[in-house]
Amino acid sequence: MDQELKVHSDVICTFCGCLCDDIEVEVVDNRISKVKKACMIGRNKLMHAQSNNPDITIAGKPTSLDAAINEAVNILTNARFPLVYGLSSTTTEAQREMVEIAEILNATIDNPSSYCHGPGLMARQQVGLSSCTLGEVKNRADLVIFWGCNPLESHVRHLTRYSVSAKGMFHPEGRKSRKIVSIDIRPTPTTKSSDWFIQVTPGNTFEIATLLRALVANNPIGKGDDALIAGVAVSKWRELAEMIRGCKYGVIFFGLGVTQCRGRDINVEQLAVLVSEINNHTRFYAMAMRGHGNVAGGNQVMTWQTGFPLAVNFSRGYPRYNPGEFSVIGLLARKEVDAALIVATDPGAHLPADTGDHLKNIPVIYLEPHNNPTTEWATVVIPVAQAGVAASGTYYRMDNVPLRVKKIVDSDHLSDEEVLKRIKERITHAQNY
Amino acid sequence: MLRIINGKVYDPVNRIHGEIRDICIRDQKIVEGPLPPETEIIDAKGCVVMPGGVEIHSHVAGAKVNNGRMLCPEDSADHFRAHTEILRSGCNGVVPTTFLTGYEYARLGYTTLFEAAVPPLKARHAHEELRDTPILDTGCYTVMGNNYLVMKALNEPDEISRREKLMGVVAWLLESTRGYAVKIVNPGGVENWKWNRGLVDLDTPVPPFDVTPRMIMTGLARTAYELKLPHPIHLHTNHLGEPGNMAYTLETMKALSGSRAHFTHLQFHSYDKSKRGGFASGAVAIAEYFNNHPEFTCDAGLIVFGPTMTMTADAPMEFSLHQMKGGKWSNLDIEMETGSGVVPIKYQPDSLVNAVQWCLGLELMLLINDPWRVFLSTDHPNAGPFTSYPLLIKLLMDRDFRMSWYEMLHPKVKEYTCLHDLTREYSLEEIAIVTRSGPARALGLKNRGHLGAGAYADVAIYPFFDDKQKMFSSASYLIKDGRVVVRDGAIKESFSGRALGLELPVKGELAGDLKEYFEQYSTVAFSNYRVEEEYTPRPELIRCG
Numbered sequence: 001m002d003q004e005l006k007v008h009s010d011v012i013c014t015f016c017g018c019l020c021d022d023i024e025v026e027v028v029d030n031r032i033s034k035v036k037k038a039c040m041i042g043r044n045k046l047m048h049a050q051s052n053n054p055d056i057t058i059a060g061k062p063t064s065l066d067a068a069i070n071e072a073v074n075i076l077t078n079a080r081f082p083l084v085y086g087l088s089s090t091t092t093e094a095q096r097e098m099v100e101i102a103e104i105l106n107a108t109i110d111n112p113s114s115y116c117h118g119p120g121l122m123a124r125q126q127v128g129l130s131s132c133t134l135g136e137v138k139n140r141a142d143l144v145i146f147w148g149c150n151p152l153e154s155h156v157r158h159l160t161r162y163s164v165s166a167k168g169m170f171h172p173e174g175r176k177s178r179k180i181v182s183i184d185i186r187p188t189p190t191t192k193s194s195d196w197f198i199q200v201t202p203g204n205t206f207e208i209a210t211l212l213r214a215l216v217a218n219n220p221i222g223k224g225d226d227a228l229i230a231g232v233a234v235s236k237w238r239e240l241a242e243m244i245r246g247c248k249y250g251v252i253f254f255g256l257g258v259t260q261c262r263g264r265d266i267n268v269e270q271l272a273v274l275v276s277e278i279n280n281h282t283r284f285y286a287m288a289m290r291g292h293g294n295v296a297g298g299n300q301v302m303t304w305q306t307g308f309p310l311a312v313n314f315s316r317g318y319p320r321y322n323p324g325e326f327s328v329i330g331l332l333a334r335k336e337v338d339a340a341l342i343v344a345t346d347p348g349a350h351l352p353a354d355t356g357d358h359l360k361n362i363p364v365i366y367l368e369p370h371n372n373p374t375t376e377w378a379t380v381v382i383p384v385a386q387a388g389v390a391a392s393g394t395y396y397r398m399d400n401v402p403l404r405v406k407k408i409v410d411s412d413h414l415s416d417e418e419v420l421k422r423i424k425e426r427i428t429h430a431q432n433y
Numbered sequence: 434m435l436r437i438i439n440g441k442v443y444d445p446v447n448r449i450h451g452e453i454r455d456i457c458i459r460d461q462k463i464v465e466g467p468l469p470p471e472t473e474i475i476d477a478k479g480c481v482v483m484p485g486g487v488e489i490h491s492h493v494a495g496a497k498v499n500n501g502r503m504l505c506p507e508d509s510a511d512h513f514r515a516h517t518e519i520l521r522s523g524c525n526g527v528v529p530t531t532f533l534t535g536y537e538y539a540r541l542g543y544t545t546l547f548e549a550a551v552p553p554l555k556a557r558h559a560h561e562e563l564r565d566t567p568i569l570d571t572g573c574y575t576v577m578g579n580n581y582l583v584m585k586a587l588n589e590p591d592e593i594s595r596r597e598k599l600m601g602v603v604a605w606l607l608e609s610t611r612g613y614a615v616k617i618v619n620p621g622g623v624e625n626w627k628w629n630r631g632l633v634d635l636d637t638p639v640p641p642f643d644v645t646p647r648m649i650m651t652g653l654a655r656t657a658y659e660l661k662l663p664h665p666i667h668l669h670t671n672h673l674g675e676p677g678n679m680a681y682t683l684e685t686m687k688a689l690s691g692s693r694a695h696f697t698h699l700q701f702h703s704y705d706k707s708k709r710g711g712f713a714s715g716a717v718a719i720a721e722y723f724n725n726h727p728e729f730t731c732d733a734g735l736i737v738f739g740p741t742m743t744m745t746a747d748a749p750m751e752f753s754l755h756q757m758k759g760g761k762w763s764n765l766d767i768e769m770e771t772g773s774g775v776v777p778i779k780y781q782p783d784s785l786v787n788a789v790q791w792c793l794g795l796e797l798m799l800l801i802n803d804p805w806r807v808f809l810s811t812d813h814p815n816a817g818p819f820t821s822y823p824l825l826i827k828l829l830m831d832r833d834f835r836m837s838w839y840e841m842l843h844p845k846v847k848e849y850t851c852l853h854d855l856t857r858e859y860s861l862e863e864i865a866i867v868t869r870s871g872p873a874r875a876l877g878l879k880n881r882g883h884l885g886a887g888a889y890a891d892v893a894i895y896p897f898f899d900d901k902q903k904m905f906s907s908a909s910y911l912i913k914d915g916r917v918v919v920r921d922g923a924i925k926e927s928f929s930g931r932a933l934g935l936e937l938p939v940k941g942e943l944a945g946d947l948k949e950y951f952e953q954y955s956t957v958a959f960s961n962y963r964v965e966e967e968y969t970p971r972p973e974l975i976r977c978g
Binding site for chain 2: 009010012021022092096100104121124125126127128129130131132133134135136138139140162168169170248249276279280282283285299303304305307308309314316317318319321392394396400402403404
């Protein structure tokens with residue numbers, strides 16, 4: 001029996017914010033059989049992309065797509081305070097449909113950034129941010145600081161493709177030509193592979209950024225060199241400030257250790273001001289280590305359509321923004337929403353258990369390619385073709401560079417975009433009659 | 434089919450100067466007529482009929498525009514629209530969300546819109562937003578003035594090989610980004626800033642390829658000519674916003690004299706220096722030179738007092754603005770291509786600098802004799818939001834109104850400007866030229882900006898009022914592709930416009946060493962770089978030549 005082998009090159013892995021676009025995928029008879037160049041996580045994701053698909057179900061019972069969509073429309077149009085949530089692991093084309101559905105329903109829409117890098121976005125609203133694309137890091141950066149993140153385990157190829165050992169235009173030697181500094185509360189594989197690991201006490205990000213601002217600007221700090229800030233001597237921080245001022249093109253990559261420790265948005269705000277002020281001396285930038293493949297795209301779509309990157313409520317017919325009031329954790333903790341449309345995220349695995357539990361008490365429509373903790377209890381489960389494997393569309397990398405992920409295998413299921421379009425059309429129809 | 438009767442028609446291309454004429458429309462186009470008697474009629478009695486407006490320079494879609502929206506949620510506090518059965522909701526009075534941008538332009542009578550600066554790596558983003566900008570036909574300009582492939586090609590010692598390589602790069606960039614024109618922003622200056630070096634002049638060698646701004650501008654101008662592009666280089670010169678930059682702008686004009694070029698937001702580039710080093714208007718000298726060079730066009734970049742947002746690929750300019758003013762600053766360096774920055778700003782009439790800028794823009798529009806070469810723009814949102822066009826039209830058309838503003842302006846402004854001496858008032862015909870016919874011609878759009886047979890049925894009908902701000906603030910009718918989309922200032926129908934692109938005379942191909950270079954240093958695979966056809970679902974390709 002002849003098997004048809006197709007080799008796809010420059011495939012984009014949609015797992016994390018790195019969006020590595022050099023993956024080679026072999027497909028035999030419409031099954032992914034081999035994945036080359038990807039990291040372990042990406043390889044596993046691609047190898048298992050076509051297995052473990054859920055059935056179309058309503059209350060756990062198999063049904064037709066048509067019936068599932070009708071039930072979804074029924075739930076959403078009868079809800080008084082529906083939530084549209086997710087966005088982070090699907091295409092911007094699907095995300096655009098989600099915003100429109102939220103608008104038609106006068107619903108609330110949010111994405112996981114409200115409990116990940118949302119504080120960073122709120123900081124940008126206060127002070128802005130000096131940033132760059134990953135290629136600038138590869139080609140130019142001579143100082144890279146990882147702060148509250150561990151890319152060796154979360155964004156595995158970040159270091160080789162972009163930030164540490166990548167051979168850039170002005171750094172043909174790669175790793176040797178860069179200084180790598182890690183700031184974290186405990187040793188991690190990333191801190192171990194850094195030139196300098198600064199182990200700090202938890203919850204002191206704001207103090208560290210404040211101190212560095214003063215040191216970089218050569219302002220008096222009223223403390224001796226032996227005084228400890230975040231458990232580290234001022235003299236050490238002074239050394240870091242000197243290193244920062246002395247570099248030609250420096251970048252801070254910050255993770256949830258910065259955005260989700262005590263202080264949240266004001267941590268990032270202080271960090272952004274620090275980066276901005278360093279630019280009085282040299283070129284300096286910061287970038288959020290965005291997690292899910294297209295969480296950055298979700299923020300972009302929501303911003304160009306509603307004006308705000310997350311936590312938007314349409315109950316008055318126009319977009320209103322208020323993180324805390326309209327972000328997913330608060331809404332669920334206060335048990336305010338009475339139905340939810342969830343796409344391309346896994347609240348059963350991601351949300352705090354007691355908060356996520358409210359979702360089990362209300363009707364939930366869930367679009368997802370694979371079985372996971374949420375498919376176990378969602379009211380309506382609609383399996384979809386996975387973006388970047390069985391569906392095409394746009395993904396935004398962690399530096400907001402948009403790429404087109406492509407369909408490489410056929411699926412029995414529709415894409416998120418197609419299902420959402422059908423739901424939208426039937427909601428409009430239901431509202432008009 | 435549709436017939437517009439009894440309206441005073443202003444169609445400068447076809448030499449119709451405010452005469453009562455019928456306009457006949459069939460199948461998206463304007464036709465000679467007559468149409469069958471049962472044709473639907475729009476009675477435009479007491480109204481002025483013009484071609485749909487053509488916006489030649491505005492920042493409405495893409496990475497930095499969205500950055501601007503993200504930066505200032507407060508600009509939405511008192512500016513929002515609820516969704517209706519036809520319309521999507523929106524907000525932000527300075528950088529409106531995409532749908533609102535389309536609706537607001539349509540209400541002002543515009544039907545064609547160009548996004549002024551798109552870095553190639555972010556082109557998909559711009560197209561995604563343009564797809565969500567309804568009603569208008571849209572296109573975008575591709576930023577090239579600090580592009581490594583352009584600079585590397587220019588560094589080629591052999592002249593013939595240099596020209597060939599450059600032509601390949603420019604065609605490839607336009608094709609890859611689905612762009613409409615070559616945009617140059619602070620040529621060489623953005624790259625120089627990334628090396629933490631100072632400002633560049635025409636002959637400053639810029640790392641890493643040691644080419645000069647002069648080489649970049651003249652090289653790209655020549656390539657645009659050789660590719661027979663419908664719109665020449667669209668140029669934001671070096672030294673934007675510096676007192677005394679007029680001298681530099683004149684030098685640049687001299688360097689480019691003889692080749693077509695569009696100087697954008699010229700107001701920001703026309704400052705003389707006062708004795709104490711402050712801002713003074715250089716409009717007289719700039720306009721004099723410009724008047725004698727019919728190969729140039731420009732748009733004004735008129736200042737609007739009030740809060741707005743500066744956003745440009747000119748990252749060093751934004752950084753110095755931030756250093757000067759403090760406050761919010763967003764920056765994004767884009768690998769091998771450009772930078773960009775966003776800084777909110779408020780123009781105030783009692784600030785001498787802002788008052789000089791305000792006068793200077795109007796002076797340029799009044800001192801440049803030929804309305805076919807100077808166009809109305811606010812470089813939206815840099816000098817002010819486009820929604821202020823009706824006010825600006827009144828300022829151009831009504832000298833008494835203009836003079837009444839002096840009560841608000843800084844008292845010393847007359848020492849540094851000459852606006853108070855200028856008596857010219859724009860006519861309705863001249864307004865039609867600077868807002869539609871002129872930009873359409875400069876863009877090489879033969880089916881737009883006029884109402885002759887064969888043109889797209891894009892027609893704006895304004896109610897006649899003596900108060901020209903009132904007259905232009907919302908169209909009585911806007912007809913797009915023969916469909917009535919605006920009636921008495923309200924949107925009646927919304928649909929997607931066309932994406933304007935180019936049909937190039939050559940295939941865009943990178944020379945071998947350039948391709949190798951790209952593959953080695955870009956973080957995006959060569960095969961993933963090019964914007965796919967899915968991003969322009971309703972394309973209209975304009976043939977070059």
